[in-house]
Amino acid sequence: MLTRGIIIGKVVDDLASLKYQIETRNKLGQFDLSKFCEDFIRELMNTVYKLNLKNLNTTRSNVPGIDLGDEKNKIAFQVTSQKTSAKINDTLSAITQDQKSKYTIINVIIIGEKQTSYTLNTALTSEFNFTETNILDLDDILRQIVVLDIQELNIIYNLFLREFRQVRIELEPIDENGNFESSYFNYLEAKPTSPPKNGVKLIGPTDEKYYKETFKEIMKVYDRLSNVPRVTREILAIIVDRGRSGDSYLDGGKFNILPATLEKLLGLSSNEIIIEINILENANLVYIDEDEIGGRSAHFLYINGEWLNTLFYWMRDEGLSIRTLLNTMDFSILDE
Known part of the structure; x- marks a missing residue:
């Protein structure tokens, strides 16, 4: 009282x-x-x-x-x-x-x-x-x-x-x-202002047939990430670091994790995890789908989109910090 x-x-x-x-x-x-x-x-x-x-x-x-x-x-x-x-x-x-x-x-x-x-x-x-x-x-x-x-x-x-x-x-x-x-x-985070200029390190030379179309897709990824709070973007890095994956996007599909694993790792309540997932899902950055664990059905949280997954696989292979990228949103690392 x-x-x-x-x-x-x-x-x-x-x-x-x-x-x-x-x-x-x-x-x-x-x-x-x-x-x-x-x-x-x-x-x-x-x-x-x-x-x-x-x-x-x-x-x-x-x-x-x-x-x-x-x-x-x-x-x-x-x-x-x-x-x-x-x-x-x-x-x-x-x-x-x-x-x-x-x-x-x-x-x-x-x-x-x-x-x-x-x-x-x-x-x-x-x-x-x-x-x-x-x-x-x-x-x-x-x-x-x-x-x-x-x-x-x-x-x-x-x-x-x-x-x-x-x-x-x-x-x-x-x-x-x-x-x-x-x-x-006055309380809004500053919106990121470092988009890629050409992105050729990830998508190849500018004279390739599908370069312009592909670069537009990379810009869409940047815009979607830019509209999400920085702390929420970090969850994507945690999915890559602690979740399931393959050797590449084509080989292993999309990065994914159990929402319950995120809950335990981050010490958040179920409701708090749902709020974070809703923000990411609304930005088309993740989705939830069923898969199996030991023959049992379970829901997993997947990173959404070919180019977002491809970006993360490329960064992992190059030894680049996905967390740093998502915090700074400096996509000039993709440029030459």
Whole structure:
């Protein structure tokens, strides 16, 4: 069971990173918050303050004055990343007569850190009994979180696990090229860029009758391998090194291995092996077929394709490292 310290530590760290991110956005003049962010704050506030807030922008886009409302408790919130006095005054001046009749308490929650003091329009503040205590920020919410019971802390912990990464993504500044810090593109392996130029060491002279057709097949092999994660490509090298084979592709057929052997060799679960096989199979690099072991039928994992098998036989005969090739994807070793 998670302790109070672990839960509070995570919330403190996440809110600190959120404050930094908001400050960065504000410096760039980006103050807008998405509905997703408003919904995250709504769920957080409902747990922390035991409310039943609803997102008023769900039924009507950009409701003036306020974003979240609890009609039963007659309390409403404007959610904003802007902390200025002007923003507070603008919020109060935008509240409609209908909202005044539904909500007797108006609060502003700053997603970030509020100012130490405010210069507010006294005509507006008196109308709503609004004081600086009605301006909350993330530190105010955190002070309430640390005194919650463990059941409520668990609700908040699960909320942060489930939603916080998306909140950060929603709030990240995007540059002119559409890049942002948490983009999955930042985690992609660089796609290999060293295809063969002629491949003549493997397929023979360029003036041979079937050279062009054969070179196209080698390029297809390169492209298929390029679209598979590097660690998954290594399984092909393990099949060659630890599996069954003949003296050549024509003599012994395709390299193959029992999936159960891979499972034992790599210390992976059956499900993990299935995932790796699915990736390779989707790229047309392997397939599964039946064969016999001691007269009994069994399923084997085969390396697929004439030219991929031929490449591996050639490299084995030449004493070249198949693992190195699959890691570097430097197919210039086939060139003269």
